[in-house]
Amino acid sequence: MAMTLENGSRVAIIGGGPAGSLCAYFLLTFARRMEMDLAVDIFEPRDFGQPGPGGCNMCGGIVSESLVQALAVEGIELPANVVQRGIDSYVLHTDETAVRIDTPLHERRIAAVHRGGGPRDVSEVTFGGIDGHLMALAQELGAKVVRTRVREVDWQEGLPRVSHGKSSQTYDLLVGAFGVNSAGGQLLEQLGFKDKGPTTTKAYITELNLGHEVINQYFGSSMHVFLLNIPRLDFAAIVPKGEFVTVCLLGRDIDRELVDAFFESQAVKDCFPPSYSPQEGACHCSPRINIREADRPFMDRVVLVGDGGATRLYKDGIGAAYRTAKAAALTAVFSGVSAQDFQKHYLPAYRSIAHDNRYGLVTFAVVHEIKRVRPLIRGTVRMTAREQARSGNTRSMSMVLWDMFTGSSPYRDIFFRTLAPGFVGRLTWESALSLWGNGRKNGAGDARRIAG
Amino acid sequence: MQEGSLGKEYADREVVCRQGEPGDRMYVVQAGRLEVLREEGDGEVLVGELAKGDVFGEMAIFDRQPRSATVRAKGNARVLTLDRRGFLRRVHEDPSLAFQILERMSLRIRSLNAEVVKLKHLSPPEPQRK
Numbered sequence: 121m122a123m124t125l126e127n128g129s130r131v132a133i134i135g136g137g138p139a140g141s142l143c144a145y146f147l148l149t150f151a152r153r154m155e156m157d158l159a160v161d162i163f164e165p166r167d168f169g170q171p172g173p174g175g176c177n178m179c180g181g182i183v184s185e186s187l188v189q190a191l192a193v194e195g196i197e198l199p200a201n202v203v204q205r206g207i208d209s210y211v212l213h214t215d216e217t218a219v220r221i222d223t224p225l226h227e228r229r230i231a232a233v234h235r236g237g238g239p240r241d242v243s244e245v246t247f248g249g250i251d252g253h254l255m256a257l258a259q260e261l262g263a264k265v266v267r268t269r270v271r272e273v274d275w276q277e278g279l280p281r282v283s284h285g286k287s288s289q290t291y292d293l294l295v296g297a298f299g300v301n302s303a304g305g306q307l308l309e310q311l312g313f314k315d316k317g318p319t320t321t322k323a324y325i326t327e328l329n330l331g332h333e334v335i336n337q338y339f340g341s342s343m344h345v346f347l348l349n350i351p352r353l354d355f356a357a358i359v360p361k362g363e364f365v366t367v368c369l370l371g372r373d374i375d376r377e378l379v380d381a382f383f384e385s386q387a388v389k390d391c392f393p394p395s396y397s398p399q400e401g402a403c404h405c406s407p408r409i410n411i412r413e414a415d416r417p418f419m420d421r422v423v424l425v426g427d428g429g430a431t432r433l434y435k436d437g438i439g440a441a442y443r444t445a446k447a448a449a450l451t452a453v454f455s456g457v458s459a460q461d462f463q464k465h466y467l468p469a470y471r472s473i474a475h476d477n478r479y480g481l482v483t484f485a486v487v488h489e490i491k492r493v494r495p496l497i498r499g500t501v502r503m504t505a506r507e508q509a510r511s512g513n514t515r516s517m518s519m520v521l522w523d524m525f526t527g528s529s530p531y532r533d534i535f536f537r538t539l540a541p542g543f544v545g546r547l548t549w550e551s552a553l554s555l556w557g558n559g560r561k562n563g564a565g566d567a568r569r570i571a572g
Numbered sequence: 573m574q575e576g577s578l579g580k581e582y583a584d585r586e587v588v589c590r591q592g593e594p595g596d597r598m599y600v601v602q603a604g605r606l607e608v609l610r611e612e613g614d615g616e617v618l619v620g621e622l623a624k625g626d627v628f629g630e631m632a633i634f635d636r637q638p639r640s641a642t643v644r645a646k647g648n649a650r651v652l653t654l655d656r657r658g659f660l661r662r663v664h665e666d667p668s669l670a671f672q673i674l675e676r677m678s679l680r681i682r683s684l685n686a687e688v689v690k691l692k693h694l695s696p697p698e699p700q701r702k
């Protein structure tokens with residue numbers, strides 16, 4: 121049997137998150153260009169029109185600047201009812217102060233979205249969030265959605281077979297797009313995958329219903345990022361959406377104690393109205409996040425895309441899902457579906473994400489150290505504030521922080537920019553100067569002004 | 573501006589990019605309409621109109637020549653900016669990203685060809701040399 125897709129070939133995609141839907145979208149787009157008919161089935165149990173856990177793929181919901189731009193070029197629009205809020209700046213909070221960083225053109229370049237229907241106490245479901253939107257685009261091109269969780273896969277006469285209920289069907293290609301928050305590993309075992317899949321850790325998300333007015337006043341159209349000296353916390357952000365803010369904590373095994381420490385820190389309290397206390401019973405979850413890729417994401421007629429394979433460390437996971445899904449589709453349509461084809465044409469794209477994460481790990485380790493050394497964190501903030509106050513072109517710290525926290529540039533790029541002698545010199549100078557200042561600089565009012 | 577909008581808002585007649593300027597970014601229309609104008613001598617000639625989903629400013633990214641035309645909002649419009657370096661890096665990683673742009677450029681060449689034929693029919697025939 122030829123290891124290529126032909127007119128009438130069938131593809132099964134297990135999982136209809138961003139990776140699965142985008143893979144279907146690109147398979148069908150490329151097949152059309154080649155005047156080839158493909159039958160694409162997406163298996164997905166979730167109904168993205170449902171608010172709460174039943175329709176949500178648990179994430180911070182930031183669509184990075186680079187992904188917004190790539191999708192725009194692809195002709196994939198993110199309409200205003202999918203984008204809960206366009207983000208044009210971010211505010212960096214440390215234990216002592218806060219500084220705001222704008223996009224060069226004061227443009228809304230980042231999209232804050234809901235995954236699926238949104239938090240369980242959402243007042244109105246619009247469009248099913250980014251997952252629903254991307255799935256609808258795949259369906260418009262002819263993908264069929266089968267509303268079921270796949271529990272059984274095996275091989276029949278050299279073809280992968282998917283069984284659910286009473287029906288079973290063989291396919292020419294099986295795409296694993298099941299993320300890391302379900303038992304995808306089981307399916308891989310059934311197929312005879314040697315790899316044990318990605319390494320993960322637990323993160324934390326909660327969605328606070330503050331209402332449009334409070335959000336506009338206190339958070340504005342800025343993403344709020346926190347560099348606090350809390351052990352095990354690698355990254356924390358508050359992302360304003362329509363009537364909700366999403367609080368997202370990433371690090372090693374985030375637990376209750378860490379979540380409490382975060383909400384009790386002065387920097388976080390200052391972001392909220394003075395009378396505010398975190399709601400009991402707000403929608404929250406502890407999803408798993410991929411922190412190290414699966415080693416070998418393919419075999420003959422099977423390929424893993426999105427979180428189930430490799431993702432970008434902590435940032436732009438949806439962007440990584442787009443890149444792996446598209447690379448797999450390109451390989452399948454234009455080259456073939458054998459392990460060799462994936463090795464030659466898919467693995468480079470996959471590896472470039474995985475390889476870049478090594479730089480990400482080092483960068484986050486450095487940030488950890490900076491957080492612990494008060495003059496250094498002060499120096500970082502001073503350097504940024506100075507750059508923002510001037511309209512000149514030297515925005516090196518601002519851009520390093522922007523790219524790091526928004527996931528807009530490869531970690532490797534960021535890493536090497538911070539090694540430039542000018543950069544190190546200026547940071548050292550600002551840190552030395554900061555030894556003369558002390559105390560927390562901003563109160564609640566200032567945080568609000570900064571967000572505004 | 574609506575909470576969920578992306579890009580930058582331009583008021584009626586506000587210029588997004590100007591003919592002759594260096595081009596270091598390209599644009600994608602998110603909402604509204606824009607006019608493409610060629611400035612010729614003292615006047616301007618309308619050479620096209622852009623709507624949602626249209627990409628413009630991409631020629632300067634490929635050929636590194638100054639902007640060939642001015643683009644101005646016609647009524648309120650919203651436009652997303654893509655920087656040159658980021659775009660080129662992505663195209664080098666994934667050349668298929670340029671396909672969409674090639675497709676649009678080829679459509680534009682077709683309609684330009686049609687225009688050229690129309691103009692040839694309108695203008696008086698050139699004297700033929702024997």
Ligand SMILES: Cc1cc2nc3c(=O)[nH]c(=O)nc-3n(C[C@H](O)[C@H](O)[C@H](O)COP(=O)(O)OP(=O)(O)OC[C@H]3O[C@@H](n4cnc5c(N)ncnc54)[C@H](O)[C@@H]3O)c2cc1C
Nearest residue numbers: 135137138139179180181182270299323426427436437438
């Ligand atoms: C706390 C946290 C915050 C994050 N914040 C961001 C952010 O702000 N921006 C960003 O870009 N990324 C973020 N990410 C990463 C992002 O969530 C993922 O990278 C992205 O969702 C990956 O997409 P995916 O399609 O591979 O997997 P998923 O989104 O997990 O989708 C997998 C799908 O497969 C389905 N599925 C699973 N098993 C089966 C089965 N057996 N049969 C059928 N269907 C199945 C599931 O129902 C699900 O719909 C965050 C992650 C975490 C944990």
